[in-house]
Amino acid sequence: MLAMNYRGPFRVRADYYKPDPEIEHPGDAIVRVTRSCICGSDLHLYHGLVPDTRVGTTFGHEFTGVVVETGASVEKLKVGDQVLVPFNVACGVCPLCKQELYGNCHEANPGATAVGGAFGYSHLAGGYDGGQAEYVRVPYADVGPTIIPGDIHPDDAVLLTDVVPTGYQAAEMGGIRKGDTVVVFGAGPVGIMAAKCAWLFGAGRVIVIDHLEYRLEFVRNYAQCEAYDFRSLGDPVLFLKKTTDYYGADVCIDAVGCEAAGSFLQTFTGRKGMLQGGSATALYWAINSVKKGGIVSVVSVYGPTGNFIPIGNVVNKGITLRANQASVKRLLPKMIEHLRSGYIDPKAIITHRVPLEEVADAYHLFSAKLDNCIKTVLIPPSAGA
Amino acid sequence: MTMEYPDPNYTRIKGWGVDADPKNDPTYPMKKYTGDDHRRLDYRRPPQQVAEVEVLHSNERPGLSAVFGTRQPPSGLSGQLRRFAFRYSENSFAHWLPLLLADRVNVAEGILNDFRNGIIPNIMREKGMGAEWKYNRKKLIKKAVITLAVSLALLSFLRKDRR
Ligand SMILES: NC(=O)c1ccc[n+]([C@@H]2O[C@H](COP(=O)([O-])OP(=O)(O)OC[C@H]3O[C@@H](n4cnc5c(N)ncnc54)[C@H](O)[C@@H]3O)[C@@H](O)[C@H]2O)c1
Ligand SMILES: [Zn+2]
Ligand SMILES: [Zn+2]
Numbered sequence: 014m015l016a017m018n019y020r021g022p023f024r025v026r027a028d029y030y031k032p033d034p035e036i037e038h039p040g041d042a043i044v045r046v047t048r049s050c051i052c053g054s055d056l057h058l059y060h061g062l063v064p065d066t067r068v069g070t071t072f073g074h075e076f077t078g079v080v081v082e083t084g085a086s087v088e089k090l091k092v093g094d095q096v097l098v099p100f101n102v103a104c105g106v107c108p109l110c111k112q113e114l115y116g117n118c119h120e121a122n123p124g125a126t127a128v129g130g131a132f133g134y135s136h137l138a139g140g141y142d143g144g145q146a147e148y149v150r151v152p153y154a155d156v157g158p159t160i161i162p163g164d165i166h167p168d169d170a171v172l173l174t175d176v177v178p179t180g181y182q183a184a185e186m187g188g189i190r191k192g193d194t195v196v197v198f199g200a201g202p203v204g205i206m207a208a209k210c211a212w213l214f215g216a217g218r219v220i221v222i223d224h225l226e227y228r229l230e231f232v233r234n235y236a237q238c239e240a241y242d243f244r245s246l247g248d249p250v251l252f253l254k255k256t257t258d259y260y261g262a263d264v265c266i267d268a269v270g271c272e273a274a275g276s277f278l279q280t281f282t283g284r285k286g287m288l289q290g291g292s293a294t295a296l297y298w299a300i301n302s303v304k305k306g307g308i309v310s311v312v313s314v315y316g317p318t319g320n321f322i323p324i325g326n327v328v329n330k331g332i333t334l335r336a337n338q339a340s341v342k343r344l345l346p347k348m349i350e351h352l353r354s355g356y357i358d359p360k361a362i363i364t365h366r367v368p369l370e371e372v373a374d375a376y377h378l379f380s381a382k383l384d385n386c387i388k389t390v391l392i393p394p395s396a397g398a
Numbered sequence: 399m400t401m402e403y404p405d406p407n408y409t410r411i412k413g414w415g416v417d418a419d420p421k422n423d424p425t426y427p428m429k430k431y432t433g434d435d436h437r438r439l440d441y442r443r444p445p446q447q448v449a450e451v452e453v454l455h456s457n458e459r460p461g462l463s464a465v466f467g468t469r470q471p472p473s474g475l476s477g478q479l480r481r482f483a484f485r486y487s488e489n490s491f492a493h494w495l496p497l498l499l500a501d502r503v504n505v506a507e508g509i510l511n512d513f514r515n516g517i518i519p520n521i522m523r524e525k526g527m528g529a530e531w532k533y534n535r536k537k538l539i540k541k542a543v544i545t546l547a548v549s550l551a552l553l554s555f556l557r558k559d560r561r
Contacts (some may be wrong), residue, residue, distance in 0.1 A: 086466050119463065123456065126456050140453070
């Protein structure tokens, strides 16, 4: 089958090297992919920042498709069902899953106990091949995959697999109270969605920080919020202090993660030197610009080796840090409801649709932020109608 | 300084406040607490997938998870490094640094493998230079010109040196 194939940092291609996936466990299903997005998380893999990313891996954890085969014990899905597949691989029966922490399943990833299972996210997340391919093996098919309701647009469906619940959870973990000033670092798909969702919790003011003018422009309109270019702010923390009457924001959300720009020292040690698990600039700023007793919500991804962050300030300011991988399955029903109510409009963030064959260009375009790219959807040749 | 309470008119924002929840403070559980944590790993596990290839597992867990990916099992020199790494816990740099090293070694193995399979990797294409040419041409040309100039200068310098 045609599949994305990772060859090393900044090098990917689509080729026919891989055999079609097979049922390997009675709970598996095989899904023919109809849409598959490239995510900011894929960039960490693409840039070689994630340990145990093996050459030959197929990425892709945000996908929809059609069920073409089911394992012996699968009951909820049948061949022909159109499904959206949450990015978490989750068993549904371990104590974590039972308590709805589907992003932290204990039965989905042998390689790292600190990390749940995820599709196409290296051996750090279970060694599963992902959905940037014609076909994909979906374990625990009765747990994660959700039949796409007839009234949900396929482009919205694919964004429900990650971006929407992740952005929502970022706001949710912020513990926002009515009237709160919420600062979102990062105007990528996740930050954009977090800004949008902050209003649903009653935020009084939403401020987004990034340095890509086209994304700031987009989020200003899409999420009806303020948006600033940190390059023009001088010291973004000082700016945020001033604009909150020298008090600090009530809630800060880090939606940037280990690729953060804005600090030479962080970039040098985190992204080039690999002396820390990526560059922690945005988290650094978030901790320093939140109010005393404030909440910092982290959904962005960092490496397992640790990062330089001002933990002393977390203590002195009495900050609550909240973080997790999104628990997609937990949030799906509510997200579908919000979509129907028109509170969120996910598909509006899709800027590029690219045939899977051109995956290398698609990655470079998203990574280098060319052509005003926000969200890219890959379409396999076998996607059909 | 007067407390500037935000403009209460949020009608322009569809759904404003629908999920405001006084219980949503930092202690409000996003987790549906069941008490199962105290039973640790004593639960009915899903059936175990049979490992037909080598699957490395963290030594912070007793064995494999019930399911796992089977593609790209460890092989070659990078595989040796990965096996070595997995002797150490996730708490140890001796786990992560060999893995990162293994990833780099694996890149070279990947190129060798390509040749072995009769594939000449088109690295420019793999790097997405098509998109660069289309959307960032100026920078690409600038880079190419600089690279060319530097290599020419170096070449002529080396030649002179030899003479
Ligand atoms: N927890 C989860 O479940 C989950 C799910 C999806 C994505 N993620 C993570 O969320 C993060 C964002 O994902 P995305 O798809 O939006 O990625 P993205 O790369 O498209 O967006 C990141 C944005 O941050 C901006 N940025 C860089 N440095 C900054 C700084 N110092 N301050 C403010 N902005 C800065 C970039 O210009 C970019 O627009 C990634 O780390 C990704 O891995 C987490
Ligand atoms: Zn994602
Ligand atoms: Zn589980």
